Amino acid sequence: MDNQxxxxxxxxxxxxxxxxxxxxxxxxxxxVSMSVAARERKISQFECSDAAGLSFRGLYxxxxxxxxxEDIHDEMIPFLLSQAKDNxxxxxxKEKITVYEGDKEYPTFESFTxxxxxxxxxxxxxxxxxxxxxxxxxxxxxxxxxxCYTMYNESExxxxxxxxxxxxxxxxxxxxxxxxxxxxxxDVQTYGKSWCFCKLSEFSMKDCVEKVGKRVIAKLGAAPVPxxxxxxxxxxxxxxxxxxxxxxxxxxxxxxxxxxxxxxxxGETIANEKVTLIDEGMIEDSxxxxxxxxxxxxxxxxxxxxxxxxxxxxHNRKTALVDGLESTGNGFRGxxxxxxxxxxxxxxxxxxxxTQEELFAKMKDGILITAIHGLHAGINGIxxxxxxxxxxxxxxxxxxxxxxxxITIADNFFDILMKVEALGNDVDYxxxxxxxxxxxxxxxxxxxxxxx
Amino acid sequence: xxxxxxxxxILTAALSRGxxxxxxxxxxxxxxxxxxxxxxxxxxxxxxxxxxxxxILEGDKxxxxxxxDLYHEDKLIxxxxxxSASLSQVESGKTVYLEPQIEYFSHKYKIAPTSVSKSEKxxxxxxxxxxxxxxxxxxxxxxxxxxxxxxxxxxxNSDGLYVADHRSRTRVMIQAIASxxxxxxxxxxxxxxxxxxxxxxxxxxxxxxxxxxKIATTMLSAKPCPSxxxxxxxxxxxxxxxxxxxxxxxxxxxxxxxxxxxxxxxLGQQIANPLVxxxxxxxxxxxxxxxxxxxxxxxxxxxxxxKDGILNSYLIDKIGSRRMNMPSTGCSRRQNYTFAPTSRMSxxxxxxxxxxxxxxxxxxxxxxxxxxxxxxxxxxxxxxxxFAVNEAYMIRNGKICEPVKGAxxxxxxxxxxxxxxxxxxDLKLAQGVCGSESGSVxxxxxxxxxxxSEITVGxxx
Numbered sequence: 001m002d003n004q005x006x007x008x009x010x011x012x013x014x015x016x017x018x019x020x021x022x023x024x025x026x027x028x029x030x031x032v033s034m035s036v037a038a039r040e041r042k043i044s045q046f047e048c049s050d051a052a053g054l055s056f057r058g059l060y061x062x063x064x065x066x067x068x069x070e071d072i073h074d075e076m077i078p079f080l081l082s083q084a085k086d087n088x089x090x091x092x093x094k095e096k097i098t099v100y101e102g103d104k105e106y107p108t109f110e111s112f113t114x115x116x117x118x119x120x121x122x123x124x125x126x127x128x129x130x131x132x133x134x135x136x137x138x139x140x141x142x143x144x145x146x147x148c149y150t151m152y153n154e155s156e157x158x159x160x161x162x163x164x165x166x167x168x169x170x171x172x173x174x175x176x177x178x179x180x181x182x183x184x185x186x187d188v189q190t191y192g193k194s195w196c197f198c199k200l201s202e203f204s205m206k207d208c209v210e211k212v213g214k215r216v217i218a219k220l221g222a223a224p225v226p227x228x229x230x231x232x233x234x235x236x237x238x239x240x241x242x243x244x245x246x247x248x249x250x251x252x253x254x255x256x257x258x259x260x261x262x263x264x265x266x267g268e269t270i271a272n273e274k275v276t277l278i279d280e281g282m283i284e285d286s287x288x289x290x291x292x293x294x295x296x297x298x299x300x301x302x303x304x305x306x307x308x309x310x311x312x313x314x315h316n317r318k319t320a321l322v323d324g325l326e327s328t329g330n331g332f333r334g335x336x337x338x339x340x341x342x343x344x345x346x347x348x349x350x351x352x353x354x355t356q357e358e359l360f361a362k363m364k365d366g367i368l369i370t371a372i373h374g375l376h377a378g379i380n381g382i383x384x385x386x387x388x389x390x391x392x393x394x395x396x397x398x399x400x401x402x403x404x405x406x407i408t409i410a411d412n413f414f415d416i417l418m419k420v421e422a423l424g425n426d427v428d429y430x431x432x433x434x435x436x437x438x439x440x441x442x443x444x445x446x447x448x449x450x451x452x
Numbered sequence: 453x454x455x456x457x458x459x460x461x462i463l464t465a466a467l468s469r470g471x472x473x474x475x476x477x478x479x480x481x482x483x484x485x486x487x488x489x490x491x492x493x494x495x496x497x498x499x500x501x502x503x504x505x506x507x508i509l510e511g512d513k514x515x516x517x518x519x520x521d522l523y524h525e526d527k528l529i530x531x532x533x534x535x536s537a538s539l540s541q542v543e544s545g546k547t548v549y550l551e552p553q554i555e556y557f558s559h560k561y562k563i564a565p566t567s568v569s570k571s572e573k574x575x576x577x578x579x580x581x582x583x584x585x586x587x588x589x590x591x592x593x594x595x596x597x598x599x600x601x602x603x604x605x606x607x608x609n610s611d612g613l614y615v616a617d618h619r620s621r622t623r624v625m626i627q628a629i630a631s632x633x634x635x636x637x638x639x640x641x642x643x644x645x646x647x648x649x650x651x652x653x654x655x656x657x658x659x660x661x662x663x664x665x666k667i668a669t670t671m672l673s674a675k676p677c678p679s680x681x682x683x684x685x686x687x688x689x690x691x692x693x694x695x696x697x698x699x700x701x702x703x704x705x706x707x708x709x710x711x712x713x714x715x716x717x718x719l720g721q722q723i724a725n726p727l728v729x730x731x732x733x734x735x736x737x738x739x740x741x742x743x744x745x746x747x748x749x750x751x752x753x754x755x756x757x758x759k760d761g762i763l764n765s766y767l768i769d770k771i772g773s774r775r776m777n778m779p780s781t782g783c784s785r786r787q788n789y790t791f792a793p794t795s796r797m798s799x800x801x802x803x804x805x806x807x808x809x810x811x812x813x814x815x816x817x818x819x820x821x822x823x824x825x826x827x828x829x830x831x832x833x834x835x836x837x838x839f840a841v842n843e844a845y846m847i848r849n850g851k852i853c854e855p856v857k858g859a860x861x862x863x864x865x866x867x868x869x870x871x872x873x874x875x876x877x878d879l880k881l882a883q884g885v886c887g888s889e890s891g892s893v894x895x896x897x898x899x900x901x902x903x904x905s906e907i908t909v910g911x912x913x
Contacts, residue, residue: 045792065496091495452680
């Protein structure tokens, strides 16, 4: 980060004090990225960016007002302060919000991998071309690789406030997305998958190509099944999507606002005793580690469900104060533009002890669900109900059978927590489907499936 | 702001080595928002976005770079040169000169949203929250918010085109939640317009609040929706999301241009029931999805997509135009400067037919009436789409009966279009936000009441 920005931030904090803000804080984030896409054995797209945003928040008349700019220039200081002050004038938040003086210690970890900085246009292009070519050659039924991206991302976060807190972090990652289309007779199937790596050695092109190629071919000939109530195994990816979609229910903010069915239920059994749910800011192998949240609270490990018992919600400093607790280090903004809320970090069910094959054997007959779609619309985040378009495979006598598509599965997330019969041991931190959430495969009985 | 000569230098640098076309997109956007939860102001926002995107094309290959440092021309020139060098190492010697600027006013607003005090907006939102709460003792939570922006964009390219456009959009949202001991259901409306604060001022928010509260309380008493294949009557306005997902996305050059769409090479062929005529029309005055000029500087137009069931037109941007050898249809859009533009929808709707909604219901022996739809998504290669139903009722013997909850409709785009067997005369548009390759953009969906003879309904019942 250049010294000009540091000086700008210092000037802004000083000006805020002069303007009468009792407390103030600046949140600055910059991102550099480079991505290459290959199609038909040629480079089809190259994107490169260097962008930053700065958010100011200040306490005035008992309210914390925000303002955001991407025009980072001396003339913008009065804009930020006047907008934040105006916003304080209309806010009616009852809870006391302050900026944090910082923790004494923060976890140390390697969030920045020097090796990745060597990734440039040439190396990203080479990988994208090779990977696209390998997938096209994987099977003659693969018609096209519509999405093949290799991407390098680097971001810098800098939070400084009037209480002397300064939190800085620099992270980088290497991301890959691979999606293709296969055709047999008149049947077209698609499959795509993304990966995120912190070390180049973790990336195996062969694995990525095989995972995508094998799956898309397996999907050929997929058809609906008759409507039925049956046992299902949600695979790692489908279960992760579902957990991520309902993660908001564990936020203390949702509970305080009456938007979570878990409000007031700490200490109660809300899940099967096989279920333990953990939120962990720093986790080995996860590409999503950050030593502090957006308020500057050090990363923590919080057990949300301990063997079926609801033990803790996710808190930021505001909700923790209301409940007379400590923040769990989950006070995050959705990027520099967002106001401070609550988000999970590495949220995951603890692995069970069964392989996916063992789950199939236990289920005997049912459906393996490998993807669920429409999560932005087909769920009721408060009641827990969902009805979602799904795809997968028939499981007969414990063995994977015919591919299935054009079905929906419908149930209630909170009921699923109670009735989950077994958990797999296949949490994979390198396949972030939705943010940082991870789940192993789950065996669930009595789920409504709608098809033909 | 960058001067015309600075822009010329950047466009020239972008073609200094490789590339046959360069384009600059500069954006400055002021936005303001305020939201209330249970009648209390919970959050407010004031944002200023500023940035530049530089795009270079060589055939259908695209290089896109962006930054929000507009103060260092030397840095931008270097970015443009590097981008150009990724296409070729040979110096081209090309120089770009721009024509005089053409200025558009896509959205002629009367009152700039950022000029209105937030407390004025709060007062109206609070009223609406109170109306929703007063609707029934079952209403336990409300949220009400408004967000608006004023956006100036400048688009210039190596063909000499230099365009400025001024845009403004205002959106209002109201949600009511009804609770019982075991369940919570919600009702929601989010109207928007390509206008300034006057849209918010003139809006009857109490009516919306009552409607949202009505949906929430009705759905609270609903039983789980039955599942399986059956006829579904889909209400007007936001019901048009079915056409947006099942057909609109698959007509975009983004997928047709690379032959990924199931509607590739189908111009002039029947793709829908002859009752179906559909448009994508960016020129409807004040509509949320409207604009005068697209994000490549091409004037917008009214695109007749389907006429009496026959495919008439695709939605084509510049790259799509190169891939498909067809002219642009003025539909290239992006969320902001951080995205390269691509073919997108604007206001997309099925045109009015002849049946009255009452006739359509009376003519349906058994099925679902999907009165209000939620969002959805589609895979444009396979045609598989899904979307949620927010308010639904059973139809028995031609009559609307009890409410049912938790319904999802799934199907394949090409099949569902053929299965539309009734089209009503009550066309209405509704506002939404569509997410795709070039980010989230404001779109209208729309339709009259229609009936689909058979579609898979997913529910817990």
